[in-house]
Amino acid sequence: MDEDDRPRRRSPENDLGAASLLASESLERYSLDELDARIVLLEAEIVRIREHRSKSSAHMAAAEALFRPKTP
Numbered sequence: 001m002d003e004d005d006r007p008r009r010r011s012p013e014n015d016l017g018a019a020s021l022l023a024s025e026s027l028e029r030y031s032l033d034e035l036d037a038r039i040v041l042l043e044a045e046i047v048r049i050r051e052h053r054s055k056s057s058a059h060m061a062a063a064e065a066l067f068r069p070k071t072p
Contacts, residue, residue: 022042
């Protein structure tokens with residue numbers, strides 16, 4: 001199995017690593033256009049994450065409904 005095919009290990013300090021790096025980065029060197037482009041990119045990423053979260057939530061609800069003990 002190639003290194004890229006393996007599941008990534010998740011650790012608490014790495015879960016939000018990229019977001020933490022972005023939040024702590026100085027924005028002083030960016031132009032207004034670059035800041036606007038960054039906002040567009042980050043808003044698109046938020047939409048992507050929310051869509052994935054919604055799908056995951058629906059999947060979990062379906063699994064819970066399927067495996068929930070049936071009451072008489």
